[in-house]
Amino acid sequence: MITRHGANRAPGHLIATTDSSRHIHHRRRQHSTQALANSRQQKISAASLITNGNTEDTATGNVGVEWKLKKGGRNFIDRLRCTVAGGHGGDGCVSFFRDVFVPRGPPNGGDGGDGGNVWFEVDENETSLSCVKQQMRAQAGGNGRGKGMHGAGGNDLVVRVPRGTMVREIREGQGEPAQSLDGGFLDGLEKQVQREEGRRMNEKNALFVHYPRWEDRNDLKGVRIPAEFKAHLWALRHGEPISVDLVAHGQRALVAGGGLGGLGNPHFNAPGDRQPHYALRGLAGFARTLDLELKTIADVGLVGMPNAGKSTFLRSVSNAHPQVAPYPFTTLNPYIGTVDFADSWQLTIADIPGLVPGAHRNVGLGHSFLRHVERSRLLVFIVDVASPAPWADYQALRHELELYSPELVTRPSVVVANKADAGPMARDNFERWQRMIPDGVPLIPVSAKFRKNILKATHTIRQVLLAMED
Numbered sequence: 001m002i003t004r005h006g007a008n009r010a011p012g013h014l015i016a017t018t019d020s021s022r023h024i025h026h027r028r029r030q031h032s033t034q035a036l037a038n039s040r041q042q043k044i045s046a047a048s049l050i051t052n053g054n055t056e057d058t059a060t061g062n063v064g065v066e067w068k069l070k071k072g073g074r075n076f077i078d079r080l081r082c083t084v085a086g087g088h089g090g091d092g093c094v095s096f097f098r099d100v101f102v103p104r105g106p107p108n109g110g111d112g113g114d115g116g117n118v119w120f121e122v123d124e125n126e127t128s129l130s131c132v133k134q135q136m137r138a139q140a141g142g143n144g145r146g147k148g149m150h151g152a153g154g155n156d157l158v159v160r161v162p163r164g165t166m167v168r169e170i171r172e173g174q175g176e177p178a179q180s181l182d183g184g185f186l187d188g189l190e191k192q193v194q195r196e197e198g199r200r201m202n203e204k205n206a207l208f209v210h211y212p213r214w215e216d217r218n219d220l221k222g223v224r225i226p227a228e229f230k231a232h233l234w235a236l237r238h239g240e241p242i243s244v245d246l247v248a249h250g251q252r253a254l255v256a257g258g259g260l261g262g263l264g265n266p267h268f269n270a271p272g273d274r275q276p277h278y279a280l281r282g283l284a285g286f287a288r289t290l291d292l293e294l295k296t297i298a299d300v301g302l303v304g305m306p307n308a309g310k311s312t313f314l315r316s317v318s319n320a321h322p323q324v325a326p327y328p329f330t331t332l333n334p335y336i337g338t339v340d341f342a343d344s345w346q347l348t349i350a351d352i353p354g355l356v357p358g359a360h361r362n363v364g365l366g367h368s369f370l371r372h373v374e375r376s377r378l379l380v381f382i383v384d385v386a387s388p389a390p391w392a393d394y395q396a397l398r399h400e401l402e403l404y405s406p407e408l409v410t411r412p413s414v415v416v417a418n419k420a421d422a423g424p425m426a427r428d429n430f431e432r433w434q435r436m437i438p439d440g441v442p443l444i445p446v447s448a449k450f451r452k453n454i455l456k457a458t459h460t461i462r463q464v465l466l467a468m469e470d
C-alpha cells in the first residue's frame, strides 16, 4: 500500500508578557498620542493648501493628503491583486487484499478525495477589500488508503467580499502546449510535474502512483484515463479566464475549483490485468491570479468639492454617519447610506471624498475614487452656495467628471445648493445661479447642517430616479 503523509507541524510558541514588553506598549501609546497631534497639524496644512488655491502644486499639495491617506484610509482597499488556488486532489491508493492463505487478493486501494474549491461570496456588511487575503488556498483532498478507504474531500474556502466587487483574471502569456504522453491532452500535467519537483518525476509518474519497485514494470500503454480527468487537465491550461461582477448580497462565484481526487487501483482492474500495480494521482486545483476592483453600487452618487457638505447631507438624509469636520478631505473612503421614505421606498446614496480642480492630474485625492460613483444611476452635485462663485465650482466639477469619463456628465443629475443658511451672500448667489442654470437641471437650496429643505431634495431625487425607470 502506498500512502503519503503530511509533514509534522511544529508546535506553537507561547509568548509571555514581561515588564519590559509592557514598557514598550507604554512607549507605543505615547508615540500614538504624538501621532494624533501631528495628524491635526497635517490636516490643517492640507486644508490651508486647498483654501489658498494652491491646488495646482501637485508636488507639495499632496504631501498632507498622502499622509492622511496612509493614516486614515489604511483599512480601505478598493483594488487588490491576489492569487487563489483550489486544493489539490488526493492520490488514489495501490493496495491489495491480503489474508492468511490469500497471497494475491483483489485490488482494494481507496480513491483520493477532491480538493476544496475557493468561492467568493458577497456580504453586504463588508465595505472594503481589506478582508481579502493576498494568497488563498483551499484544503487539499485526503489520499486514498488500503482496505477501500477513500480520502476525505478538502474543505471549501469561502471568502467574503463587498457588494460591487469585480473579479478579473490576469493571464501571463500562454506558451506552447507541452508535448505529452497522449498527444496533447495532458498539457495541464506540467503543473503536476512542477509540484513534484525534487522527486524523480516524469509525466508517467506525475499522473500515476506505482506500487513499490513497480515504476519500471508498469507499462501504462493501454490504460484509459477517464474523460473527466482529461477535461480537467485540459481546463487547467486552456480554460476561459474568469470575469465576474458580484452585485447582489449572497451571490457566489467559483474562482478556483479544486483538483479531482485520484482513482484507486480497483478502477484499473480489467480482464487483461487483475492485479493493477498503479493508481491515478489526484490532479492539481485551478490556480489563478485575480485583479479585484471594488466599484460601490448605490442609486445615487454625491459629487462635490471638499468641505461642500456632502457628508453632512448624507447624515441628514440617511442612516449613515460619516465624519463631518471643517477641513477638506475629511472623508477618505466611500460611505453608503440608505434613505427610507415614509412609504417604505428606499434608495442608497454613496458619499465619496471631495473632488478638486486638477484631480485628473492627481491633485487632492485624484480621480480614482470616482469609480465609486461610476455605477450610480443619478449624480447629486453638492455645491457650497456661500462660496464666491458656486456656478464656477459646479462647472469645475463637471469638467473633472468629464475628464474621468465623458459618459458620467451625460448622466441625470440634481444640484443641491448647500449651506443656504449661511447669510445674505448665499441667498444672492442662489438667485443669480438660478437664472444661469440650464432648464431641466433641478437646483435645490438646502441647509444640510440644520436639516432645512431636506425633504424637497430627497423627493426630487426620488422623482428623477422613478422617471428614469419609466
Ligand SMILES: Nc1nc2c(ncn2[C@@H]2O[C@H](COP(=O)(O)OP(=O)(O)OP(=O)(O)O)[C@@H](O)[C@H]2O)c(=O)[nH]1
Residues within 6 Å of the ligand: 304, 305, 306, 307, 308, 309, 310, 311, 312, 313, 323, 324, 325, 326, 327, 328, 329, 330, 331, 332, 352, 353, 354, 355, 418, 419, 420, 421, 422, 446, 447, 448, 449, 450
Ligand atoms: N452653515 C452650514 N455649514 C455646513 C452645512 N453643511 C455642512 N456644513 C459644514 O461644512 C463643513 C464640511 O462639511 P462636510 O460634510 O465634512 O463636508 P464634505 O463635503 O463631506 O467634505 P470632505 O469629506 O472633506 O470632502 C462642516 O464644518 C459642516 O458643519 C450647512 O448646510 N450650513
Ligand SMILES: [Mg+2]
Residues within 6 Å of the ligand: 310, 311, 312, 322, 323, 324, 330, 331, 351, 352, 353
Ligand atoms: Mg465628507
